[in-house]
Amino acid sequence: MSTGATDARRYTKKDFESDQDVRWCPGCGDYAILSAIQKTMPDLGIPRENIVFVSGIGCSSRFPYYMNTYGFHTIHGRAPAIATGLRLARPELKVFVVTGDGDGLSIGGNHMLHVLRRNVNVTILLFNNRIYGLTKGQYSPTSELGKVTKSTPMGSADRPVNPLSFALGCGATFVARTVDRDVRHMEEMLKRAAHHGGAAFLEILQNCNVYNDLAWSALYEKESKLAHELRLEHGKPLLFGPPDDRKAVVMEGAMPKVVPAGSVPSGALWVHDEKDLNAARLLADLWVPEFPIPVGVLTAREAPAYEDVLLEQEQRAISERGPGDIAKLLTSGDTWKI
Amino acid sequence: MSETMAPVKGAAKPRKGLERAVVRFAGDSGDGMQLTGEQFTTESAWAGNDIATLPNFPAEIRAPAGTLFGVSSFQLQFGSQRVYTPGDRLDCLVAMNPAALKVHLRDLKPGGLLIVNTAAFDRRNLDKAGYPSSPLDDPALAERYRLHKVDMTVLTLEAIKDLPLNQKEKERTKNFFALGLVSWIYTRPLEPTLDWINKRFAKRAEIAEANTRVLKAGHAFGETAEFFAEHYTVEAADMPPGLYRAMTGNRALAWGLLAAAERSKVPIVYGAYPITPASSILEELALHKRFRVRTVQAEDEIAAVTAAIGASFGGAIGVTGSSGPGIALKGEGIGLAVMAELPLVVFDIQRGGPSTGLPTKTEQADLMQALYGRNSEAPVVVLAPATPGDCFYIAYEAVRIAAKYMVPVIVLSDGFLANGSEPWLIPDVSTLPPIDVRFRTDQEGFFPYLRDPATLARPWVRPGTPGLEHRIGGIEKQDVTGNISYDPENHDHMVRTRAEKVRRVAQEIPPTSINGPATGDLLVVGWGGTYGSITAAVERAQGEGKSVASIHLRHLNPLPPDLGHLLREYRKVLVPEINSGQLVRVLRAEYLVDAVGFNRVRGLPLASDEIHEAINQLLGST
Numbered sequence: 024m025s026t027g028a029t030d031a032r033r034y035t036k037k038d039f040e041s042d043q044d045v046r047w048c049p050g051c052g053d054y055a056i057l058s059a060i061q062k063t064m065p066d067l068g069i070p071r072e073n074i075v076f077v078s079g080i081g082c083s084s085r086f087p088y089y090m091n092t093y094g095f096h097t098i099h100g101r102a103p104a105i106a107t108g109l110r111l112a113r114p115e116l117k118v119f120v121v122t123g124d125g126d127g128l129s130i131g132g133n134h135m136l137h138v139l140r141r142n143v144n145v146t147i148l149l150f151n152n153r154i155y156g157l158t159k160g161q162y163s164p165t166s167e168l169g170k171v172t173k174s175t176p177m178g179s180a181d182r183p184v185n186p187l188s189f190a191l192g193c194g195a196t197f198v199a200r201t202v203d204r205d206v207r208h209m210e211e212m213l214k215r216a217a218h219h220g221g222a223a224f225l226e227i228l229q230n231c232n233v234y235n236d237l238a239w240s241a242l243y244e245k246e247s248k249l250a251h252e253l254r255l256e257h258g259k260p261l262l263f264g265p266p267d268d269r270k271a272v273v274m275e276g277a278m279p280k281v282v283p284a285g286s287v288p289s290g291a292l293w294v295h296d297e298k299d300l301n302a303a304r305l306l307a308d309l310w311v312p313e314f315p316i317p318v319g320v321l322t323a324r325e326a327p328a329y330e331d332v333l334l335e336q337e338q339r340a341i342s343e344r345g346p347g348d349i350a351k352l353l354t355s356g357d358t359w360k361i
Numbered sequence: 362m363s364e365t366m367a368p369v370k371g372a373a374k375p376r377k378g379l380e381r382a383v384v385r386f387a388g389d390s391g392d393g394m395q396l397t398g399e400q401f402t403t404e405s406a407w408a409g410n411d412i413a414t415l416p417n418f419p420a421e422i423r424a425p426a427g428t429l430f431g432v433s434s435f436q437l438q439f440g441s442q443r444v445y446t447p448g449d450r451l452d453c454l455v456a457m458n459p460a461a462l463k464v465h466l467r468d469l470k471p472g473g474l475l476i477v478n479t480a481a482f483d484r485r486n487l488d489k490a491g492y493p494s495s496p497l498d499d500p501a502l503a504e505r506y507r508l509h510k511v512d513m514t515v516l517t518l519e520a521i522k523d524l525p526l527n528q529k530e531k532e533r534t535k536n537f538f539a540l541g542l543v544s545w546i547y548t549r550p551l552e553p554t555l556d557w558i559n560k561r562f563a564k565r566a567e568i569a570e571a572n573t574r575v576l577k578a579g580h581a582f583g584e585t586a587e588f589f590a591e592h593y594t595v596e597a598a599d600m601p602p603g604l605y606r607a608m609t610g611n612r613a614l615a616w617g618l619l620a621a622a623e624r625s626k627v628p629i630v631y632g633a634y635p636i637t638p639a640s641s642i643l644e645e646l647a648l649h650k651r652f653r654v655r656t657v658q659a660e661d662e663i664a665a666v667t668a669a670i671g672a673s674f675g676g677a678i679g680v681t682g683s684s685g686p687g688i689a690l691k692g693e694g695i696g697l698a699v700m701a702e703l704p705l706v707v708f709d710i711q712r713g714g715p716s717t718g719l720p721t722k723t724e725q726a727d728l729m730q731a732l733y734g735r736n737s738e739a740p741v742v743v744l745a746p747a748t749p750g751d752c753f754y755i756a757y758e759a760v761r762i763a764a765k766y767m768v769p770v771i772v773l774s775d776g777f778l779a780n781g782s783e784p785w786l787i788p789d790v791s792t793l794p795p796i797d798v799r800f801r802t803d804q805e806g807f808f809p810y811l812r813d814p815a816t817l818a819r820p821w822v823r824p825g826t827p828g829l830e831h832r833i834g835g836i837e838k839q840d841v842t843g844n845i846s847y848d849p850e851n852h853d854h855m856v857r858t859r860a861e862k863v864r865r866v867a868q869e870i871p872p873t874s875i876n877g878p879a880t881g882d883l884l885v886v887g888w889g890g891t892y893g894s895i896t897a898a899v900e901r902a903q904g905e906g907k908s909v910a911s912i913h914l915r916h917l918n919p920l921p922p923d924l925g926h927l928l929r930e931y932r933k934v935l936v937p938e939i940n941s942g943q944l945v946r947v948l949r950a951e952y953l954v955d956a957v958g959f960n961r962v963r964g965l966p967l968a969s970d971e972i973h974e975a976i977n978q979l980l981g982s983t
Contacts, residue, residue: 071827073825088834088845093830093831094832094833094834097667101664101694104659104664105670107671108668108670109671112655112672346653347623348623352616361409361597
């Protein structure tokens with residue numbers, strides 16, 4: 024991908040702030056995400072005009088208006104398909120898709136499946152707040168079973184989807200999770216996702232303080248975060264918990280299990296490997312209270328991007344038979360003179 | 362079928378000259394009738410005739426053998442005069458099995474030529490077709506038609522008995538026996554079929570040999586069999602001079618896009634989901650990557666249209682194609698292109714509906730969907746090709762208008778145009794109007810919704826252009842600045858502006874061409890694939906001295922600027938359509954004229970006979 028990374032221009036966060044007033048509710052987790060993304064942009068080394076943010080519908084999808092880049096705020100759920108067409112037309116552009124749990128996993132679930140399996144070179148940021156915010160508080164496909172909302176006064180009957188397991192099931196080559204209240208980790212994950220050479224899926228656990236406040240409280244309060252967060256780092260063992268109560272995630276047969284860290288010989292620890300897809304699948308399912316909550320890069324594997332394969336075919340067709348010539352085509356094959 | 366005796370040179374049997382003939386090959390899905398018909402069409406093109414074809418096949422891929430619903434047919438009319446339609450009634454029917462006879466006999470003219478393959482008329486096949494006894498034994502059949510019972514299977518096997526093929530492979534060539542025989546009857550050259558056989562089976566010499574022998578055996582059978590007392594010639598038609606090729610509607614749409622990509626120097630991204638009868642456009646485009654036409658077989662119809670819109674946002678020409686059910690799904694996406702004011706071309710290859718309807722049959726019932734089938738006020742340009750070859754020009758024109766006005770353009774083709782073919786005079790590409798795409802790069806005074814005073818188009822900016830970073834989307838925009846706006850007056854202004862932009866496309870429409878007198882008793886107004894049937898009917902009525910003219914609309918939104926005036930130059934207006942009366946409703950609403958519809962919705966093209974009858978009825982009732 025040539026996105027002009029050698030460009031000498033030096034940007035600051037300010038260069039990526041648009042002149043539009045930000046219209047999210049005060050206290051919304053989206054503010055922190057916006058700030059982190061604007062702050063990360065200069066580090067990507069990509070000229071501003073080569074960056075496009077595409078979104079669907081929902082609170083998160085207002086995002087492009089606040090970025091001083093090219094942007095397209097489209098229709099509900101379709102951003103991955105729009106981004107696919109854009110990449111095919113303009114492979115030199117850096118394309119981000121901003122979506123939410125409703126936009127990306129309910130109405131747009133089908134497009135999410137296909138953009139991931141095709142491995143289109145786009146960076147997908149899925150803001151997961153487990154609720155429909157813009158429509159004022161109905162349950163979402165990631166809401167927990169039995170959730171009481173305006174549309175489910177007696178509790179939802181739907182079992183939730185796990186975004187990370189979904190993405191892995193679709194064959195995503197990059198799958199990661201971060202949290203809106205951990206700015207440094209968020210910035211690190213944004214950079215990793217943006218630099219991936221295929222479809223990158225980053226779930227950002229985000230707080231809707233109006234309709235679903237503290238849905239991710241396990242990772243918000245300092246003590247709880249320390250107790251439950253499992254930081255995934257390539258080549259490092261799966262250890263978590265406070266220093267006085269350190270725990271390890273290990274394999275027992277085909278099942279993960281939490282044990283006191285001291286009970287495991289260092290050679291028997293589960294060492295995180297981003298290339299290990301099976302491990303990523305097991306990690307994606309871990310959740311409190313039985314397990315810690317993994318954050319970080321579950322998997323990052325290299326595979327040819329969809330548009331690169333197609334454009335290579337186009338180049339091959341041109342180099343083998345020359346560029347198309349309509350006048351020649353019209354007179355090819357069976358013709359006759361009158 | 363008008364017949365005149367023509368001098369015969371060196372032929373063993375007398376030849377009669379015909380002005381035109383209508384032939385239909387009918388058999389089981391597995392009998393190769395489409396191929397037989399296509400080859401007979403090529404032979405007729407070589408003979409210099411004008412031609413119109415009507416392939417007709419079941420929706421089932423491998424329908425059970427011998428059944429009525431498994432019958433597949435291919436009809437063509439060829440003539441020494443202009444041929445506008447595949448013909449209403451048949452001069453010659455080839456029935457390869459009892460089911461084909463049962464389904465198609467009703468279309469054969471009394472006294473018409475009926476050729477049946479007797480080998481297929483066994484008890485099993487008769488039962489499947491619902492014949493208690495063999496219809497061939499009914500003396501009435503031979504009285505009503507010129508019946509020729511030929512055991513094609515036995516004659517085929519005999520011709521190739523020494524070839525190293527199995528029984529099944531041998532029997533499969535019997536369609537070439539029928540082709541050879543009918544080629545003899547109508548004095549068609551065998552060369553194009555022999556060429557085709559050699560190319561198609563270049564790697565399987567024994568199959569090529571079998572087909573060649575069987576084709577020649579059928580031809581020789583016509584010459585020697587006692588009961589074919591005569592055969593026919595159809596002289597070359599008087600067509601404009603030039604280089605011709607056979608053209609189907611879907612291929613013409615695809616090639617029109619290739620021409621547009623070449624002339625505009627802008628790549629085309631075609632998003633589509635497989636659907637009958639539009640899939641062959643995707644397949645055709647996928648063959649031509651050298652033209653920088655990029656195809657996406659999308660996950661669904663919505664992704665197909667939105668991928669095209671994403672491409673347009675990126676500065677390519679986004680195109681999507683489908684049939685009615687798919688267009689319904691694309692509605693919201695088309696609305697986005699209306700709102701974002703991006704170029705988009707949408708092919709709708711109409712088929713029988715609603716819902717799944719009649720996937721392989723034709724219809725014209727998506728006009729209202731094209732005009733209005735979206736939420737809110739979402740006007741788009743609507744074009745409709747008149748013939749298979751016209752699809753080329755319409756596709757090209759759709760791209761030109763979409764790019765010039767920054768609007769979606771819907772092209773209404775149909776199943777009949779898509780699969781039907783005609784001899785097509787190959788155009789000189791340099792004579793096509795230019796497609797002048799100019800991307801804005803100037804930062805000075807730039808706003809995303811600044812408008813061109815003539816077209817009202819907003820500037821098209823390719824992402825990647827420094828200094829012009831901007832955001833667009835589906836939320837209402839303030840005119841000029843493109844900022845989000847919920848202002849009531851601005852919304853009213855934008856609704857009118859989007860409509861006015863589409864209305865201004867009228868300045869692209871040439872004066873309407875009238876077939877007949879400029880004023881008179883009756884004007885027949887048509888659109889789309891009914892062009893041939895209407896023209897044939899109108900010319901027949903004109904030949905009878907009636908004061909009738911016809912016009913055929915290629916622009917359905919906006920309508921031609923001279924249309925309102927034209928409609929008032931005739932005492933009556935007749936609008937034949939393969940729907941329940943959609944254009945007629947538009948014309949009545951738009952122009953307050955008392956236009957009358959002629960409507961049949963059978964999944965088939967309108968017959969020119971019935972339109973002729975409707976013309977007479979309307980004139981008679983004055």
